[in-house]
Amino acid sequence: MRTLRDLLANNKAWAKSITENEPDFFDQLSQQQSPEYLWIGCADSRVPANQIVGLQPGDVFVHRNVANVVVHSDMNCLSVIEYAVAILKVRHIIVCGHYGCGGVNAALDNHALGLIDNWLRHLRDIRQKHDHTLAHIHDDERRLDLLCELNVVEQVQNVCSTTIVQQAWRNGQELSVHGWIYSLQNGLLQTVSPGISGPDEISEVYRIAISSSTAE
Numbered sequence: 001m002r003t004l005r006d007l008l009a010n011n012k013a014w015a016k017s018i019t020e021n022e023p024d025f026f027d028q029l030s031q032q033q034s035p036e037y038l039w040i041g042c043a044d045s046r047v048p049a050n051q052i053v054g055l056q057p058g059d060v061f062v063h064r065n066v067a068n069v070v071v072h073s074d075m076n077c078l079s080v081i082e083y084a085v086a087i088l089k090v091r092h093i094i095v096c097g098h099y100g101c102g103g104v105n106a107a108l109d110n111h112a113l114g115l116i117d118n119w120l121r122h123l124r125d126i127r128q129k130h131d132h133t134l135a136h137i138h139d140d141e142r143r144l145d146l147l148c149e150l151n152v153v154e155q156v157q158n159v160c161s162t163t164i165v166q167q168a169w170r171n172g173q174e175l176s177v178h179g180w181i182y183s184l185q186n187g188l189l190q191t192v193s194p195g196i197s198g199p200d201e202i203s204e205v206y207r208i209a210i211s212s213s214t215a216e
């Protein structure tokens with residue numbers, strides 16, 4: 001039997017320091033959550049949602065998977081989006097990718113890896129869709145970074161076309177969908193897909209995002 005003593009000790013110290021600063025922090029937060037943001041990011045341990053945007057517990061609803069992919073038949077991701085949009089009424093959905101993403105890199109390779117190939121198929125489809133642009137880039141790192149950006153742009157489109165987001169917009173709900181990319185090298189975020197606030201903005205933002213991703 002093993003216990004992760006260090007982590008449990010860290011937790012005690014963390015809870016104590018929060019309570020010292022704000023005695024009713026946990027009391028209040030345990031009553032309800034009303035985050036303004038839904039974060040859809042990569043499972044990579046180096047891209048922790050709350051920390052990199054300086055948000056506290058209760059501020060951001062989070063879904064993470066390998067390479068921040070939004071698939072229309074993924075009930076896990078769709079359930080998160082539905083709860084965030086329909087119940088919590090978040091104002092912003094952020095799809096956040098990161099440069100040097102291992103999942104995206106694996107999709108650039110044609111090696112068979114096993115079960116994950118079924119997941120990577122979604123990324124390989126994006127690679128195929130933008131094959132012409134990617135083929136012009138001879139630097140491996142730059143090609144990977146470009147596919148990381150294009151993946152964010154495409155996943156933003158997927159979020160926008162879910163029945164959940166479409167319905168929210170039809171109901172007049174205030175909701176924007178943003179695409180960001182994070183640099184592991186300097187800890188900074190950049191916008192790759194400016195906020196889409198309604199169905200009429202989807203194709204225009206896509207056009208702008210694709211052309212600025214492939215411009216360099």
Ligand code: CO
Nearest residue numbers: 042044101102
């Ligand atoms: Co990643």
